[in-house]
Amino acid sequence: MTVLVRALRPDVPADAEGFARVRRLALPYILFTADSVRHTVTQIHPDARFRPLVAEEDGEIIGTAQVHLIHDSPDPGQGTLNVYVRPDRTHRGAGRLLVRAAEDYLADLGASRLLAWALDEPANRAFAERRGYRRGRSAHFLRLDLAHGTLPPLPEVPPGVELRTAADFADDPRPLFELDAETLRDEPSDVDYALTDYDAWLAETWNHPLLNRELTAAACVDGRPVAFTVAYTDGDSRYSSAMTGTARAHRGRGLAGLAKAHSLHRARAAGVTEAFTGNDTGNDPMIAINKRLGYEICATEVRYVRELG
Template sequence: MTITVRDYQPSDAKAVADLRRAALPSLISTPQGIAWRIATAPAAQRQRQFVAEQDGRVVGAVRGHLLHDSSVPGQGATMPQVHPDHRGRGIGSALLASAEEHLSAVGATHVFAWVLDEPGALSFAERHGYRRTRSARFLRLDLTTADLPQLPDALPPGVRLCTGADFGADPYPLFAADSEAAADEPGDVASDAMTYEDWLQHTWEHPDIDLDLTSVVTVDGEIAAYSLASTDGLGRYSSGMTGTRRAHRGRGLARLAKTDSLRRARDAGCTEAFTGNDADNAPMLAINHAFGYRPAGAEWRCVRELGRG
């Protein structure tokens, strides 16, 4: 059975989304989301997507791109995904080689990848020269049985709950809040160079983002906290990012935003909620545990310096 690695084609969107759901069930993956991400990739990202095909079926995929929203040059990222039924046949190695060759050609000096915290995946990463740097956790909440907190009968003076859709006329304040919170997230590469234009296209306009389920907390008319929501139309909901602006931290506003978003999601018919947290993000892990989220897997951020084994 011959394995062919080739460039992604628009007709592959559904196959890649199905593959990603099988390989990474804690992530939202839709055909429209895959197609959008590839079709609208910023030129500075130098993105290239490959698929591995066997007997006419897509059994693996990988994307290589530069982390263009970081002020540190030369940072690339990739993550081969192989269908669970087709692992151990060299597909991941072939995909990774294609992605690394592309990244080297576009100037990447370091390649970051998320690797599942499983013996086979970690062994694969180590054999290919990747070393672990930090861990993260996938969390799942059963919305059909979750005992979600009640929203307060009355909000504190000056505090208001809104949806993302309420900012349709001017989403810039939400961009500013998201940029500030993302810059403070634990991580190996800071997301400190995101432009408003990129954020509009790849967050605000992303087809998987659900603005009606995205909750925003304002204080005296200014955004203080928010919880971005994604859905897949299959009953699955994901918290894309929950954050609080620095001046408003420590007041429980992120918890308020997420409570509102989760309750909206359940009312809209979502049955499962997923999220992911860096293992060092103790405040957010505590909030999610209190909601009833439980472990659904873990992964390691790994890095390889190109040109070295």
């Protein structure tokens, strides 16, 4: 059996569905659908030079790679490749071929620093280290059983604070963009990001097919959002927190936890049974919030880094 690597064809339904299927099997803690795959391919900023790849065996997609430049960082020359293979189709060479194709593509674009996430498991660590990658930051995936777990009672909304949903900002989402940009600057990461392009944010984030505006919650003061949690849902009873944060001037008041608690309670009432989130392993305040909400760590991933000569 021969494994071939090629570019994803977003206009071919079987490609987008196959890509999403591999990701759901290999990385069940992040939501992927065929629509979300197509959205990323067609809406990501052109400066990212995004190139999704698939590994195919006998006409079946068994591996995937998301490959692009990190265009929204003030530090140029960085690229990312996230490679995942179906757990029941490993040891066929798909991962090796995908990494080689991704590295060649990024090197041709002038990238000098490559970053890749991998689940923190012995085989994955060995695979990365054999190829010259060194271990960087790590992050936890956390899971909350909304159907059978214990979600704490709703906290009271403090005086002067109003809870709204993203749907309430449908006519003008710019305040949410500004809050997203501020909180992103303080997100623990191996990469510094600068969110400055409002139109790109509208296309990529605000119009993302998994974004659930009714479940995305914002704590507002004087009518402006100062803390929020972004909710993704896949239409199949699964929920994921895409971002949670608080403006610097309003931290220490419990507003991020307040927004997330209200979002989760509404999600459970809407029939969601399983919620996921992720935190940098050094982000103790957010990990504490999530554990109070009933989340439990279910997996850990590591950011691997390789410097090209």
